Amino acid sequence: MLTPAELISLLAAVAERDEAAFERLYAATRAKLFGVVLRILQRQDLAEEVLQEAYVKIWNGAAQFNPELSSPITWMVSIARNRAIDVVRKRSEVSIEEEPSALDVAADSADPLANREMTEELTRLLGCISRLDPDRQELVLLAYYNGWSREQLANRFKAPVNTVKTWLRRSMLDIRACLGLA
Structure with a gap:
């Protein structure tokens, strides 16, 4: 890069x-x-x-x-x-009429309803993450999806580790509030 x-x-x-x-x-x-x-x-x-x-x-x-x-x-x-x-x-x-593959059920899927609920939850989560500032979106995804350490994040965002922890905590509070979990 x-x-x-x-x-x-x-x-x-x-x-x-x-x-x-x-x-x-x-x-x-x-x-x-x-x-x-x-x-x-x-x-x-x-x-x-x-x-x-x-x-x-x-x-x-x-x-x-x-x-x-x-x-x-x-x-x-x-x-x-x-x-x-x-x-x-x-x-x-x-809709199902527009997307016939929505009727297909994967052979390894024991519970299609659970998969749909997970997809809906993921969509809600992504919507809430998208409401964060772009830098905070990247921070949350790097931390919780890519598994970056707080030190790696501090280096990436050129900020002290404690500041990164604060940003993450505030971002997670915003996401929880958006999801109605606060």
Whole structure:
């Protein structure tokens, strides 16, 4: 992965419609963004489609990127993640008539109702996470989904460990309140 300064430079060039810079940006960030999207969607075909849409948004929105508000990778991840969450929400609203595969039950699934409830809970959870600031979204996902230590998070966000712990605690309180668990 390129340094944040290199990514900022590439995004500035992409804002000027530099295709070579876009290709370098894509090559440097594709794996990271694809991993984020795939973890949310759990389907490679959908993840590839969403990733393509995310890069179109990055291409079209590069001029709006502000390095004073977030790091380049945080900005790009939030675009990809938000698009993936939109797809999850849309798919959860699809009727059985529109999606015949909804009638298919996996052979290893003992309780389809439990799977549906888990999908609904995951959709609610992702919706609540998406309400957090982009940096806090990334913090929560790195901590609880990717298993990063508090020290790794402190290094990533250039903040003391105790500050990271406070951010996590506040973010979790916000998520709990959003879910109606507070």
